[in-house]
Amino acid sequence: MDRSYVVTGGGRGIGRAVVERLLGGADTVVAIEFDPAALDWVDRHPAGDRVRAVVGDAADETVAERAADLAESAGRLTGWVNNAAVFRDASVHSTRTAEVVDLIGANLNPAVVGCATAIRRFLAAGTGGAVVNVSSHQARRAVPGCTPYVTAKAAIEGLTRALAVEYGPHGIRVNAVAPGSVVTERHQRFLAGQSPEAVARIEAELSQLHPLGRPARTAEVAAAVAHLLSDDASFITGVTLPVDGGRTVLALDPEG
Structure with a gap:
Protein backbone atom coordinates (compact mmCIF):
# COMPACT_ATOMS: atom_id res chain seq x y z
CA MET A 1 0.00 0.00 0.00
CA ASP A 2 1.20 3.52 -0.79
CA ARG A 3 2.56 5.52 2.12
CA SER A 4 2.15 9.19 2.94
CA TYR A 5 3.87 11.66 5.25
CA VAL A 6 3.32 15.15 6.64
CA VAL A 7 6.23 17.56 7.12
CA THR A 8 5.68 20.86 8.92
CA GLY A 9 7.82 23.81 7.92
CA LEU A 23 9.60 11.84 -2.26
CA GLY A 24 12.54 9.77 -3.45
CA GLY A 25 10.81 6.71 -2.04
CA ALA A 26 7.83 7.13 -4.39
CA ASP A 27 5.59 8.11 -1.48
CA THR A 28 3.31 11.14 -1.08
CA VAL A 29 4.37 14.05 1.12
CA VAL A 30 2.23 16.91 2.39
CA ALA A 31 4.19 20.04 3.32
CA ILE A 32 2.71 22.49 5.81
CA GLU A 33 4.17 25.97 5.50
CA PHE A 34 3.17 29.32 6.99
CA ASP A 35 4.71 31.38 4.18
CA PRO A 36 3.03 30.72 0.80
CA ALA A 37 6.10 32.00 -1.05
CA ALA A 38 8.13 29.15 0.44
CA LEU A 39 5.93 26.68 -1.45
CA ASP A 40 6.22 28.20 -4.93
CA TRP A 41 8.26 25.18 -6.05
CA VAL A 42 5.51 22.65 -5.35
CA ASP A 43 3.43 23.16 -8.52
CA ARG A 44 6.41 22.59 -10.80
CA HIS A 45 7.96 19.72 -8.86
CA PRO A 46 8.72 16.61 -10.96
CA ALA A 47 6.97 14.44 -8.35
CA GLY A 48 3.67 15.92 -9.51
CA ASP A 49 0.73 15.28 -7.22
CA ARG A 50 2.86 13.19 -4.87
CA VAL A 51 3.89 16.46 -3.23
CA ARG A 52 1.06 18.54 -1.82
CA ALA A 53 1.01 21.83 0.03
CA VAL A 54 -1.03 23.21 2.90
CA VAL A 55 -0.56 26.89 3.71
CA GLY A 56 -1.12 27.75 7.35
CA ASP A 57 0.14 27.69 10.90
CA ALA A 58 1.34 24.23 11.96
CA ALA A 59 0.13 25.04 15.47
CA ASP A 60 -3.45 25.33 14.18
CA GLU A 61 -5.25 22.02 14.63
CA THR A 62 -7.50 22.66 11.64
CA VAL A 63 -4.42 23.11 9.44
CA ALA A 64 -2.87 19.91 10.80
CA GLU A 65 -6.11 17.99 10.26
CA ARG A 66 -6.35 19.25 6.69
CA ALA A 67 -2.82 18.05 6.01
CA ALA A 68 -3.59 14.66 7.57
CA ASP A 69 -6.70 14.34 5.39
CA LEU A 70 -4.67 15.11 2.27
CA ALA A 71 -2.02 12.59 3.24
CA GLU A 72 -4.55 9.84 3.97
CA SER A 73 -6.31 10.48 0.67
CA ALA A 74 -3.08 9.45 -1.07
CA GLY A 75 -2.08 6.46 1.06
CA ARG A 76 -1.58 5.16 4.56
CA LEU A 77 -0.29 7.92 6.83
CA THR A 78 3.01 6.45 7.95
CA GLY A 79 5.02 9.32 9.37
CA TRP A 80 4.88 12.89 10.60
CA VAL A 81 7.80 15.29 10.90
CA ASN A 82 7.52 18.32 13.19
CA ASN A 83 10.06 20.75 11.80
CA ALA A 84 8.29 24.13 11.92
CA ALA A 85 10.20 26.64 14.04
CA VAL A 86 10.46 30.34 14.82
CA PHE A 87 13.92 31.89 15.21
CA ARG A 88 13.67 34.98 17.37
CA ASP A 89 16.07 35.89 20.13
CA ALA A 90 14.86 37.18 23.50
CA SER A 91 16.27 37.61 27.00
CA VAL A 92 14.17 37.70 30.14
CA HIS A 93 15.81 40.90 31.43
CA SER A 94 14.81 42.91 28.36
CA THR A 95 11.66 41.19 27.06
CA ARG A 96 8.24 41.07 28.69
CA THR A 97 7.61 37.72 30.36
CA ALA A 98 4.41 37.21 28.37
CA GLU A 99 6.36 37.66 25.14
CA VAL A 100 8.97 35.13 26.23
CA VAL A 101 6.21 32.64 27.01
CA ASP A 102 4.59 33.32 23.64
CA LEU A 103 7.89 32.69 21.86
CA ILE A 104 8.31 29.40 23.70
CA GLY A 105 4.83 28.45 22.52
CA ALA A 106 5.59 29.48 18.95
CA ASN A 107 8.18 26.70 18.81
CA LEU A 108 6.57 24.15 21.12
CA ASN A 109 2.93 24.35 20.06
CA PRO A 110 3.42 23.15 16.45
CA ALA A 111 5.20 20.04 17.74
CA VAL A 112 2.44 19.29 20.26
CA VAL A 113 -0.29 19.77 17.65
CA GLY A 114 1.60 17.70 15.08
CA CYS A 115 2.24 14.86 17.51
CA ALA A 116 -1.37 14.85 18.67
CA THR A 117 -2.76 14.86 15.14
CA ALA A 118 -0.46 12.09 13.96
CA ILE A 119 -1.03 9.88 17.00
CA ARG A 120 -4.81 10.21 16.75
CA ARG A 121 -4.68 9.20 13.10
CA PHE A 122 -2.34 6.28 13.80
CA LEU A 123 -4.61 5.04 16.60
CA ALA A 124 -7.72 5.37 14.45
CA ALA A 125 -6.10 3.41 11.62
CA GLY A 126 -4.69 0.80 13.98
CA THR A 127 -1.53 0.59 11.88
CA GLY A 128 1.05 2.33 14.05
CA GLY A 129 3.36 4.96 12.65
CA ALA A 130 6.36 7.16 13.35
CA VAL A 131 6.86 10.75 14.43
CA VAL A 132 10.14 12.64 14.22
CA ASN A 133 10.50 15.95 16.03
CA VAL A 134 13.24 18.35 15.00
CA SER A 135 15.02 19.60 18.12
CA SER A 136 18.39 21.36 18.26
CA HIS A 137 21.79 21.06 19.89
CA GLN A 138 20.63 24.11 21.85
CA ALA A 139 18.26 21.92 23.86
CA ARG A 140 21.36 20.76 25.75
CA ARG A 141 23.91 23.48 25.06
CA ALA A 142 22.30 26.89 25.32
CA VAL A 143 23.31 29.95 23.32
CA PRO A 144 23.01 33.31 25.14
CA GLY A 145 19.97 35.33 24.12
CA CYS A 146 18.02 32.32 22.86
CA THR A 147 16.05 31.43 26.00
CA PRO A 148 12.65 30.83 24.30
CA TYR A 149 14.14 28.63 21.58
CA VAL A 150 16.32 26.66 24.01
CA THR A 151 13.39 26.12 26.38
CA ALA A 152 11.03 25.00 23.63
CA LYS A 153 13.52 22.57 22.13
CA ALA A 154 14.24 21.04 25.55
CA ALA A 155 10.49 20.61 26.02
CA ILE A 156 10.18 18.96 22.61
CA GLU A 157 12.77 16.38 23.64
CA GLY A 158 10.76 15.70 26.82
CA LEU A 159 7.61 15.43 24.73
CA THR A 160 9.37 12.93 22.49
CA ARG A 161 10.24 10.66 25.43
CA ALA A 162 6.80 10.93 27.03
CA LEU A 163 4.91 10.03 23.87
CA ALA A 164 7.29 7.20 23.02
CA VAL A 165 6.55 5.62 26.38
CA GLU A 166 2.79 6.17 26.25
CA TYR A 167 2.14 5.06 22.69
CA GLY A 168 4.83 2.46 22.09
CA PRO A 169 2.37 -0.33 23.00
CA HIS A 170 0.25 0.84 20.05
CA GLY A 171 3.10 0.48 17.56
CA ILE A 172 3.77 4.21 17.45
CA ARG A 173 7.37 5.36 17.57
CA VAL A 174 8.41 8.92 18.50
CA ASN A 175 11.96 10.14 18.07
CA ALA A 176 13.81 13.42 17.59
CA VAL A 177 16.85 14.69 15.74
CA ALA A 178 19.00 17.48 17.16
CA PRO A 179 20.98 19.28 14.44
CA GLY A 180 23.93 21.52 15.13
CA SER A 181 24.61 24.35 12.70
CA VAL A 182 23.06 23.70 9.28
CA VAL A 183 23.61 25.48 5.98
CA THR A 184 20.07 26.62 5.22
CA GLU A 185 18.70 29.55 3.24
CA ARG A 186 18.48 31.48 6.51
CA HIS A 187 22.16 30.81 7.25
CA GLN A 188 23.15 31.85 3.74
CA ARG A 189 21.13 35.08 3.98
CA PHE A 190 22.89 35.85 7.25
CA LEU A 191 26.32 35.35 5.68
CA ALA A 192 25.33 37.45 2.67
CA GLY A 193 24.84 40.42 4.99
CA GLN A 194 28.34 40.14 6.46
CA SER A 195 31.66 41.49 5.25
CA PRO A 196 34.13 39.04 3.67
CA GLU A 197 36.25 39.25 6.81
CA ALA A 198 33.28 38.45 9.04
CA VAL A 199 32.26 35.53 6.83
CA ALA A 200 35.77 34.08 7.05
CA ARG A 201 35.73 34.44 10.85
CA ILE A 202 32.28 32.85 11.20
CA GLU A 203 33.20 29.93 8.95
CA ALA A 204 36.42 29.36 10.89
CA GLU A 205 34.52 29.35 14.17
CA LEU A 206 31.90 26.92 12.82
CA SER A 207 34.68 24.67 11.63
CA GLN A 208 36.19 24.69 15.10
CA LEU A 209 32.84 23.97 16.79
CA HIS A 210 32.20 20.82 14.74
CA PRO A 211 34.72 17.97 14.95
CA LEU A 212 33.84 17.09 11.37
CA GLY A 213 35.04 20.56 10.43
CA ARG A 214 31.88 22.09 8.94
CA PRO A 215 28.17 22.67 9.45
CA ALA A 216 25.66 20.11 8.21
CA ARG A 217 23.99 20.08 4.84
CA THR A 218 20.19 19.95 5.00
CA ALA A 219 20.22 16.65 3.13
CA GLU A 220 22.31 15.09 5.90
CA VAL A 221 19.71 15.99 8.51
CA ALA A 222 16.96 14.77 6.20
CA ALA A 223 18.71 11.41 5.84
CA ALA A 224 18.63 10.94 9.62
CA VAL A 225 14.95 11.87 9.75
CA ALA A 226 14.12 9.46 6.94
CA HIS A 227 15.96 6.66 8.73
CA LEU A 228 14.01 7.20 11.95
CA LEU A 229 10.77 7.12 9.96
CA SER A 230 11.73 3.94 8.15
CA ASP A 231 11.20 0.28 8.96
CA ASP A 232 14.97 0.02 9.45
CA ALA A 233 14.44 1.94 12.71
CA SER A 234 11.54 -0.25 13.82
CA PHE A 235 13.01 -0.81 17.32
CA ILE A 236 14.14 2.76 17.93
CA THR A 237 11.88 5.03 19.94
CA GLY A 238 12.20 7.77 22.54
CA VAL A 239 15.66 8.87 21.41
CA THR A 240 17.06 12.24 20.44
CA LEU A 241 19.68 11.65 17.76
CA PRO A 242 22.36 14.36 17.47
CA VAL A 243 23.02 15.21 13.83
CA ASP A 244 25.63 17.80 14.63
CA GLY A 245 29.02 16.65 13.40
CA GLY A 246 30.06 16.00 16.99
CA ARG A 247 29.30 19.52 18.22
CA THR A 248 27.61 18.50 21.46
CA VAL A 249 30.40 16.13 22.49
CA LEU A 250 33.23 18.54 21.78
CA ALA A 251 35.06 20.08 24.72
CA LEU A 252 37.50 22.73 23.56
CA ASP A 253 40.77 22.59 25.46
CA PRO A 254 41.58 26.06 26.88
CA GLU A 255 45.27 25.12 26.77
CA GLY A 256 45.07 23.95 23.20
Missing part, protein backbone atom coordinates in the same frame (compact mmCIF):
# COMPACT_ATOMS: atom_id res chain seq x y z
CA GLY A 10 8.29 21.91 4.69
CA GLY A 11 8.87 24.83 2.37
CA ARG A 12 12.49 25.64 3.09
CA GLY A 13 15.65 24.43 4.80
CA ILE A 14 15.60 21.15 6.66
CA GLY A 15 11.87 20.76 6.06
CA ARG A 16 12.15 20.92 2.30
CA ALA A 17 15.15 18.57 2.37
CA VAL A 18 13.03 16.07 4.31
CA VAL A 19 10.22 16.43 1.76
CA GLU A 20 12.65 15.78 -1.10
CA ARG A 21 14.16 12.77 0.64
CA LEU A 22 10.78 11.18 1.29
Whole structure:
Protein backbone atom coordinates (compact mmCIF):
# COMPACT_ATOMS: atom_id res chain seq x y z
CA MET A 1 0.00 0.00 0.00
CA ASP A 2 1.20 3.52 -0.79
CA ARG A 3 2.56 5.52 2.12
CA SER A 4 2.15 9.19 2.94
CA TYR A 5 3.87 11.66 5.25
CA VAL A 6 3.32 15.15 6.64
CA VAL A 7 6.23 17.56 7.12
CA THR A 8 5.68 20.86 8.92
CA GLY A 9 7.82 23.81 7.92
CA GLY A 10 8.29 21.91 4.69
CA GLY A 11 8.87 24.83 2.37
CA ARG A 12 12.49 25.64 3.09
CA GLY A 13 15.65 24.43 4.80
CA ILE A 14 15.60 21.15 6.66
CA GLY A 15 11.87 20.76 6.06
CA ARG A 16 12.15 20.92 2.30
CA ALA A 17 15.15 18.57 2.37
CA VAL A 18 13.03 16.07 4.31
CA VAL A 19 10.22 16.43 1.76
CA GLU A 20 12.65 15.78 -1.10
CA ARG A 21 14.16 12.77 0.64
CA LEU A 22 10.78 11.18 1.29
CA LEU A 23 9.60 11.84 -2.26
CA GLY A 24 12.54 9.77 -3.45
CA GLY A 25 10.81 6.71 -2.04
CA ALA A 26 7.83 7.13 -4.39
CA ASP A 27 5.59 8.11 -1.48
CA THR A 28 3.31 11.14 -1.08
CA VAL A 29 4.37 14.05 1.12
CA VAL A 30 2.23 16.91 2.39
CA ALA A 31 4.19 20.04 3.32
CA ILE A 32 2.71 22.49 5.81
CA GLU A 33 4.17 25.97 5.50
CA PHE A 34 3.17 29.32 6.99
CA ASP A 35 4.71 31.38 4.18
CA PRO A 36 3.03 30.72 0.80
CA ALA A 37 6.10 32.00 -1.05
CA ALA A 38 8.13 29.15 0.44
CA LEU A 39 5.93 26.68 -1.45
CA ASP A 40 6.22 28.20 -4.93
CA TRP A 41 8.26 25.18 -6.05
CA VAL A 42 5.51 22.65 -5.35
CA ASP A 43 3.43 23.16 -8.52
CA ARG A 44 6.41 22.59 -10.80
CA HIS A 45 7.96 19.72 -8.86
CA PRO A 46 8.72 16.61 -10.96
CA ALA A 47 6.97 14.44 -8.35
CA GLY A 48 3.67 15.92 -9.51
CA ASP A 49 0.73 15.28 -7.22
CA ARG A 50 2.86 13.19 -4.87
CA VAL A 51 3.89 16.46 -3.23
CA ARG A 52 1.06 18.54 -1.82
CA ALA A 53 1.01 21.83 0.03
CA VAL A 54 -1.03 23.21 2.90
CA VAL A 55 -0.56 26.89 3.71
CA GLY A 56 -1.12 27.75 7.35
CA ASP A 57 0.14 27.69 10.90
CA ALA A 58 1.34 24.23 11.96
CA ALA A 59 0.13 25.04 15.47
CA ASP A 60 -3.45 25.33 14.18
CA GLU A 61 -5.25 22.02 14.63
CA THR A 62 -7.50 22.66 11.64
CA VAL A 63 -4.42 23.11 9.44
CA ALA A 64 -2.87 19.91 10.80
CA GLU A 65 -6.11 17.99 10.26
CA ARG A 66 -6.35 19.25 6.69
CA ALA A 67 -2.82 18.05 6.01
CA ALA A 68 -3.59 14.66 7.57
CA ASP A 69 -6.70 14.34 5.39
CA LEU A 70 -4.67 15.11 2.27
CA ALA A 71 -2.02 12.59 3.24
CA GLU A 72 -4.55 9.84 3.97
CA SER A 73 -6.31 10.48 0.67
CA ALA A 74 -3.08 9.45 -1.07
CA GLY A 75 -2.08 6.46 1.06
CA ARG A 76 -1.58 5.16 4.56
CA LEU A 77 -0.29 7.92 6.83
CA THR A 78 3.01 6.45 7.95
CA GLY A 79 5.02 9.32 9.37
CA TRP A 80 4.88 12.89 10.60
CA VAL A 81 7.80 15.29 10.90
CA ASN A 82 7.52 18.32 13.19
CA ASN A 83 10.06 20.75 11.80
CA ALA A 84 8.29 24.13 11.92
CA ALA A 85 10.20 26.64 14.04
CA VAL A 86 10.46 30.34 14.82
CA PHE A 87 13.92 31.89 15.21
CA ARG A 88 13.67 34.98 17.37
CA ASP A 89 16.07 35.89 20.13
CA ALA A 90 14.86 37.18 23.50
CA SER A 91 16.27 37.61 27.00
CA VAL A 92 14.17 37.70 30.14
CA HIS A 93 15.81 40.90 31.43
CA SER A 94 14.81 42.91 28.36
CA THR A 95 11.66 41.19 27.06
CA ARG A 96 8.24 41.07 28.69
CA THR A 97 7.61 37.72 30.36
CA ALA A 98 4.41 37.21 28.37
CA GLU A 99 6.36 37.66 25.14
CA VAL A 100 8.97 35.13 26.23
CA VAL A 101 6.21 32.64 27.01
CA ASP A 102 4.59 33.32 23.64
CA LEU A 103 7.89 32.69 21.86
CA ILE A 104 8.31 29.40 23.70
CA GLY A 105 4.83 28.45 22.52
CA ALA A 106 5.59 29.48 18.95
CA ASN A 107 8.18 26.70 18.81
CA LEU A 108 6.57 24.15 21.12
CA ASN A 109 2.93 24.35 20.06
CA PRO A 110 3.42 23.15 16.45
CA ALA A 111 5.20 20.04 17.74
CA VAL A 112 2.44 19.29 20.26
CA VAL A 113 -0.29 19.77 17.65
CA GLY A 114 1.60 17.70 15.08
CA CYS A 115 2.24 14.86 17.51
CA ALA A 116 -1.37 14.85 18.67
CA THR A 117 -2.76 14.86 15.14
CA ALA A 118 -0.46 12.09 13.96
CA ILE A 119 -1.03 9.88 17.00
CA ARG A 120 -4.81 10.21 16.75
CA ARG A 121 -4.68 9.20 13.10
CA PHE A 122 -2.34 6.28 13.80
CA LEU A 123 -4.61 5.04 16.60
CA ALA A 124 -7.72 5.37 14.45
CA ALA A 125 -6.10 3.41 11.62
CA GLY A 126 -4.69 0.80 13.98
CA THR A 127 -1.53 0.59 11.88
CA GLY A 128 1.05 2.33 14.05
CA GLY A 129 3.36 4.96 12.65
CA ALA A 130 6.36 7.16 13.35
CA VAL A 131 6.86 10.75 14.43
CA VAL A 132 10.14 12.64 14.22
CA ASN A 133 10.50 15.95 16.03
CA VAL A 134 13.24 18.35 15.00
CA SER A 135 15.02 19.60 18.12
CA SER A 136 18.39 21.36 18.26
CA HIS A 137 21.79 21.06 19.89
CA GLN A 138 20.63 24.11 21.85
CA ALA A 139 18.26 21.92 23.86
CA ARG A 140 21.36 20.76 25.75
CA ARG A 141 23.91 23.48 25.06
CA ALA A 142 22.30 26.89 25.32
CA VAL A 143 23.31 29.95 23.32
CA PRO A 144 23.01 33.31 25.14
CA GLY A 145 19.97 35.33 24.12
CA CYS A 146 18.02 32.32 22.86
CA THR A 147 16.05 31.43 26.00
CA PRO A 148 12.65 30.83 24.30
CA TYR A 149 14.14 28.63 21.58
CA VAL A 150 16.32 26.66 24.01
CA THR A 151 13.39 26.12 26.38
CA ALA A 152 11.03 25.00 23.63
CA LYS A 153 13.52 22.57 22.13
CA ALA A 154 14.24 21.04 25.55
CA ALA A 155 10.49 20.61 26.02
CA ILE A 156 10.18 18.96 22.61
CA GLU A 157 12.77 16.38 23.64
CA GLY A 158 10.76 15.70 26.82
CA LEU A 159 7.61 15.43 24.73
CA THR A 160 9.37 12.93 22.49
CA ARG A 161 10.24 10.66 25.43
CA ALA A 162 6.80 10.93 27.03
CA LEU A 163 4.91 10.03 23.87
CA ALA A 164 7.29 7.20 23.02
CA VAL A 165 6.55 5.62 26.38
CA GLU A 166 2.79 6.17 26.25
CA TYR A 167 2.14 5.06 22.69
CA GLY A 168 4.83 2.46 22.09
CA PRO A 169 2.37 -0.33 23.00
CA HIS A 170 0.25 0.84 20.05
CA GLY A 171 3.10 0.48 17.56
CA ILE A 172 3.77 4.21 17.45
CA ARG A 173 7.37 5.36 17.57
CA VAL A 174 8.41 8.92 18.50
CA ASN A 175 11.96 10.14 18.07
CA ALA A 176 13.81 13.42 17.59
CA VAL A 177 16.85 14.69 15.74
CA ALA A 178 19.00 17.48 17.16
CA PRO A 179 20.98 19.28 14.44
CA GLY A 180 23.93 21.52 15.13
CA SER A 181 24.61 24.35 12.70
CA VAL A 182 23.06 23.70 9.28
CA VAL A 183 23.61 25.48 5.98
CA THR A 184 20.07 26.62 5.22
CA GLU A 185 18.70 29.55 3.24
CA ARG A 186 18.48 31.48 6.51
CA HIS A 187 22.16 30.81 7.25
CA GLN A 188 23.15 31.85 3.74
CA ARG A 189 21.13 35.08 3.98
CA PHE A 190 22.89 35.85 7.25
CA LEU A 191 26.32 35.35 5.68
CA ALA A 192 25.33 37.45 2.67
CA GLY A 193 24.84 40.42 4.99
CA GLN A 194 28.34 40.14 6.46
CA SER A 195 31.66 41.49 5.25
CA PRO A 196 34.13 39.04 3.67
CA GLU A 197 36.25 39.25 6.81
CA ALA A 198 33.28 38.45 9.04
CA VAL A 199 32.26 35.53 6.83
CA ALA A 200 35.77 34.08 7.05
CA ARG A 201 35.73 34.44 10.85
CA ILE A 202 32.28 32.85 11.20
CA GLU A 203 33.20 29.93 8.95
CA ALA A 204 36.42 29.36 10.89
CA GLU A 205 34.52 29.35 14.17
CA LEU A 206 31.90 26.92 12.82
CA SER A 207 34.68 24.67 11.63
CA GLN A 208 36.19 24.69 15.10
CA LEU A 209 32.84 23.97 16.79
CA HIS A 210 32.20 20.82 14.74
CA PRO A 211 34.72 17.97 14.95
CA LEU A 212 33.84 17.09 11.37
CA GLY A 213 35.04 20.56 10.43
CA ARG A 214 31.88 22.09 8.94
CA PRO A 215 28.17 22.67 9.45
CA ALA A 216 25.66 20.11 8.21
CA ARG A 217 23.99 20.08 4.84
CA THR A 218 20.19 19.95 5.00
CA ALA A 219 20.22 16.65 3.13
CA GLU A 220 22.31 15.09 5.90
CA VAL A 221 19.71 15.99 8.51
CA ALA A 222 16.96 14.77 6.20
CA ALA A 223 18.71 11.41 5.84
CA ALA A 224 18.63 10.94 9.62
CA VAL A 225 14.95 11.87 9.75
CA ALA A 226 14.12 9.46 6.94
CA HIS A 227 15.96 6.66 8.73
CA LEU A 228 14.01 7.20 11.95
CA LEU A 229 10.77 7.12 9.96
CA SER A 230 11.73 3.94 8.15
CA ASP A 231 11.20 0.28 8.96
CA ASP A 232 14.97 0.02 9.45
CA ALA A 233 14.44 1.94 12.71
CA SER A 234 11.54 -0.25 13.82
CA PHE A 235 13.01 -0.81 17.32
CA ILE A 236 14.14 2.76 17.93
CA THR A 237 11.88 5.03 19.94
CA GLY A 238 12.20 7.77 22.54
CA VAL A 239 15.66 8.87 21.41
CA THR A 240 17.06 12.24 20.44
CA LEU A 241 19.68 11.65 17.76
CA PRO A 242 22.36 14.36 17.47
CA VAL A 243 23.02 15.21 13.83
CA ASP A 244 25.63 17.80 14.63
CA GLY A 245 29.02 16.65 13.40
CA GLY A 246 30.06 16.00 16.99
CA ARG A 247 29.30 19.52 18.22
CA THR A 248 27.61 18.50 21.46
CA VAL A 249 30.40 16.13 22.49
CA LEU A 250 33.23 18.54 21.78
CA ALA A 251 35.06 20.08 24.72
CA LEU A 252 37.50 22.73 23.56
CA ASP A 253 40.77 22.59 25.46
CA PRO A 254 41.58 26.06 26.88
CA GLU A 255 45.27 25.12 26.77
CA GLY A 256 45.07 23.95 23.20
